[in-house]
Amino acid sequence: MRWVARLLIGGYLLVATLPLFWMALTSFKAKQDAISLHPRFVPTLSAPAEADPERVTFEATTEAYAKLRAVQTGASASYFEHLGNSVVIGLLSTLLSVALGTLAAYGFSRFEIAGSKDWLFFILSTRFLPALAVVVPVLIMYRELGLLGTHLGLVLLYTAFNLSLAVWLMKGFIDEIPRAFEEAALVDGYSRLQAFFRVILPQARTGMAVTAVFCLISAWNEYGFAMTLNSSGALTVPAYFAGLQGNLEGMPWPQVAAGALLFVAPIVLFTVLVRRHLLRGMTFGTIKQ
């Protein structure tokens, strides 16, 4: 049984990581190596001595990374400008979601609020809304307000769609902080707000960090709204990449691989950072470890 288990895990480890490994290799190739009919997976530092079409080696180059600075045909800005949009929109919406979500979570955790259960489930249900089902009214609304194709527009929208996650996760974390802490503070003459800022917030730091990571990832990866509410102004990387499809010169695969790798690398890092809280984050705090 034991070696069956090992074989299974080893095999799946390959399946899970090979596509990303291939992405990394492709990002160091020249275009003709990326689309050669025989797989080239051994990077070398010098050009191959003989140009055997069936060779497995390719000359490693960082050309694709350098080309990311150029503006592709059919696009209006370079990859890095779109990456900048992703960073700005992701960070701002995360900040806003965590701030609002923490306040609301504290409210629902500590006060008696009429219909609080119904409110909480209303908040959760907004998560199940497909972006495409509400995009038309949002589009019309944004056109009227001049928010179409702006960073602010996406920040507000991502905040709205991440609030459910932020409220539910933060409520779980705040529920775990003993009420005795703030009650002692209130007895000491703190006001409710002071108790919240000086006692609860420091205690909820881990929770806020974990929540921030999950909000950031979900905003970072979002594609539906980014594409439909944008033509160029605040295009994030997922929408920009999708727009490269149908390129007349064919897909610039090494650049796509390089850009995709730079784009997913921070997510891999964040996944490692919150690995102990993945379960909680993925189930809206329903399952705690």
Add this chain to the structure above:
Amino acid sequence: MQERGTNRLKWAFVGPTLLFLLAFNLFPLVWSIVLGFRNGELVGGESRFIGGANYARVFTDPRFAEAIRLTARFVGLAVLLELLLGFTLALALQRDWKGKSAVLTTLLVPMMLSPAVVGLFWNLILNGNYGILNQFLGAFGLPTPQWTTDRDWKFTSILLVDLWMWTPFMLLISLAALNAIPKSLYEAAEIDRASTLTVFRRITLPMVAPLLGLAVLLRATDALKQFDLVMAITGPNDSKTQTLSTLLYQVVFRDGKVGLGASFACVVLVAVIAVATLFTRYMERLKGQPS
């Protein structure tokens, strides 16, 4: 403990969030219902009230029925296969060993990545002529279909990439469910000399069922929205892979039929709300249980 001004204070805490959600979720939703009864177009022109004409089209145009069937098939297959695969892997990963947490974290990475970006790169892997998958399969003399362009394989291709992304999710929850089973149950079974199969059927399965149910519902609501991978691999207007979300995109943004799209969105929403209600009820029940 009710201080003065508490009433105002508590709404100050929860109010901004609720207002935000009303403005960006509920308001567009209600507006969608209104748009569904009008003949709006994406560009130009005044729209007018046309009664149930859009709905009549949604229920008669075969495209809509086909998208519903296809999405149902996708959700069913994806969730079932991911559950089976994820649970099997969890069984294999149950025992503790050195380096297990690093391996587990690595296995979980795909579910955190952007489906639009990674899905686009999968096009290179799946390419029928120069893709690494076919080069690999060909080396073993296995069939090498044109994954993303052959009409019989497109759906499978998208399903495969979805399995790659989301099996880790089922693995994660299955593992948590397995770990939550008290060891004493297994010890008792051992004293009773119960067979491995009996132990699995009478202890393991019933104990993990509630959490797996939660995982299935979460995954199903997500798969129901499938959009990014289809857009990345076959595009919005491919009859073999047109899901609810991509059909909506096609109708609204390519055909420019805003009213028709809105009415279809409302029909889709009824289905989504049904699944979501099921989920929230289920979650309430789970939370009620001592864990």
